[in-house]
Amino acid sequence: MQCTKCDNHAVYRLSDQLYCKDHFCRYFENKVYKTIKKFSLFRPDDKIAVASSGGKDSLALLYTVMLYTNKYNIPFFALAVDEGIAGYRDSSLDDLKFFCSQFDIKYHIVSFQDKINTTLDNIKDKGISLNKKPCTVCGIFRRTLLNRAARELGATKLATGHNLDDEAQSLLMNTMKGNMSHNAALGPVTGLSSTKGFVQRVKPLYFMLEKETRLYAFIKNFKVDFNECPNISLSFRAGVRDILNNMESTSPGTKNGIVNSFLEILPLLKEKYRNEKPFSFCERCNDPCSGKICNACQMEDLLCLKVN
Ligand code: SF4
Numbered sequence: 001m002q003c004t005k006c007d008n009h010a011v012y013r014l015s016d017q018l019y020c021k022d023h024f025c026r027y028f029e030n031k032v033y034k035t036i037k038k039f040s041l042f043r044p045d046d047k048i049a050v051a052s053s054g055g056k057d058s059l060a061l062l063y064t065v066m067l068y069t070n071k072y073n074i075p076f077f078a079l080a081v082d083e084g085i086a087g088y089r090d091s092s093l094d095d096l097k098f099f100c101s102q103f104d105i106k107y108h109i110v111s112f113q114d115k116i117n118t119t120l121d122n123i124k125d126k127g128i129s130l131n132k133k134p135c136t137v138c139g140i141f142r143r144t145l146l147n148r149a150a151r152e153l154g155a156t157k158l159a160t161g162h163n164l165d166d167e168a169q170s171l172l173m174n175t176m177k178g179n180m181s182h183n184a185a186l187g188p189v190t191g192l193s194s195t196k197g198f199v200q201r202v203k204p205l206y207f208m209l210e211k212e213t214r215l216y217a218f219i220k221n222f223k224v225d226f227n228e229c230p231n232i233s234l235s236f237r238a239g240v241r242d243i244l245n246n247m248e249s250t251s252p253g254t255k256n257g258i259v260n261s262f263l264e265i266l267p268l269l270k271e272k273y274r275n276e277k278p279f280s281f282c283e284r285c286n287d288p289c290s291g292k293i294c295n296a297c298q299m300e301d302l303l304c305l306k307v308n
Contacts, residue, residue, distance in 0.1 A: 012215060015252075021219045028216045032064045032204050039188040041202040042069070042157060048076035049155035049199065051146055052107070053089070054096030056217035056224050057161035061205055063220065065159055066103060068204075078107035079149055079158070081142050084119020088229055095224050110149045112141060116300065116307050123303050124231065130302060134231035137299060144287065144296035150199040162203045165210035168255040169240045171262050176240070183262065184269035195279060197288045209255065 001010040001018055008020035019027055036042055050065050052058040062078055069076045080096055082089055093109065100107045112119050120141075124134040150158045167186060174182040185191075190201040205213060217224055232238050247254040281287065282294035289295070300307050 011219070012212070025216065025219060028060075028208065028212060029064055029067060031207055033068055035188060035206050036068060036204050039202070039206075041159070041189065041204055042072070042074055044072060044074060046074055046156045047154055048074060048157045048159055049079040049146075049150040049153060050076055051158060051160045052078040052080050052096055053161075054080065054092035054094070054099070054224070055161075056222070056226060057163060057205065057210075057213050059095070059099055059222045059224055060208075060213045060216050060220075061159060061161040062099065062105065063103075063222070065204060066105065076105075076159075077153070077155075078105055079146060079153070079155075080107065080109045081145050082109055082111035082113070083138055083142065084112050084121050085229060085231070086121055088227070091225055095222075098223055108149060108153060110145050112145075115145055115148075116141060116305055118305060120231075123305070126303055128234075132299075132302070133234050133236070135235040135237065137303070138231070140295045140299050144294070147197075147199055148287065151197060155199050158199045158201045160201055160203055161205055161213075163205045163208045163210050163213055164255050164259055165241065165244065167203075167206060167262075168244055168258045169237055171258055172240050172244065173236060180269070181273040184266070184273040187263070187266050195288055197281070197286070207256075207259075 001013075002008070003010045003020035003023055004016075004018045005023045006020060008022065010018035011021055012019045012024045014027075042048060048065065048069065050058075050062050052062050065076055068074075078096065078100055080093060082093060096107065099105070120134060120138050123137060127134060127137040146158060170186055171183055174180065174186075188203050188206040190203075191198050208216075214226065244255060244258075279288060279290060280292070282289045282297055283292050284297040285294060287294050287296070293301075299305075
């Protein structure tokens with residue numbers, strides 16, 4: 001098959017358009033730039049922390065953010081969390097360090113070991129015995145550590161590698177669990193820039209399919225391990241991901257349809273749930289949260305962690 005725009009061999013098809021490697025990369029980068037512009041994800045006076053684990057999504061994110069911010073002279077750096085997942089995170093962080101040295105990008109790594117005195121590997125069995133899956137425990141601490149580190153390093157935005165698949169999965173998961181108010185917190189921009197102590201999260205890959213991100217990382221020849229975290233198979237998300245992938249293969253455009261429908265009703269959801277959980281500060285750590293004690297401090301208590 002031939003690229004629709006030139007004589008080169010096509011590597012990707014999107015409805016009736018065929019893309020060669022070069023035109024696919026242009027399509028990918030232009031779509032990311034359009035997302036950044038349409039939702040005003042970055043401003044000229046921003047300093048951007050790019051959440052990067054060394055996986056394909058985060059390297060595709062880091063690379064496209066680098067291209068964009070270089071053009072507009074916006075400072076950025078990579079920010080990683082080492083959860084302590086033996087045989088997985090150590091190698092992905094090696095890939096991140098290699099990538100950053102290739103492109104002369106500053107990076108910072110915060111670890112569970114340093115911040116909560118243990119690793120995910122050490123606490124995941126206890127979490128499972130208390131009905132908390134590894135991804136639940138990991139997600140709560142990861143979000144907290146990323147926000148704290150981004151804030152301490154002076155970032156005004158935290159860019160994350162969430163793609164269209166992730167968003168469609170989250171929407172379906174929240175809906176299946178009856179957590180519609182959690183959907184109000186999704187979208188390309190999360191949280192208010194005015195919330196003290198909270199670094200606003202933005203998602204430049206919001207409209208990119210996971211398979212497009214994988215292809216981009218592959219074409220760009222990023223040194224990246226395409227293996228998944230060993231804990232993902234235990235998660236609710238993995239089941240929802242499989243359902244959505246099956247639907248997408250029989251009805252292409254399903255994921256796009258879910259996310260675009262959601263964006264139409266997002267303003268209504270925000271309005272409905274705006275005052276449901278008033279913003280406050282954790283009585284323990286003083287991080288912004290929606291109750292008296294933040295999720296990370298509650299999880300520390302549940303797992304009986306001894307945190308400095
Ligand atoms: Fe953490 Fe789950 Fe992601 Fe693994 S898959 S890094 S356990 S959130």
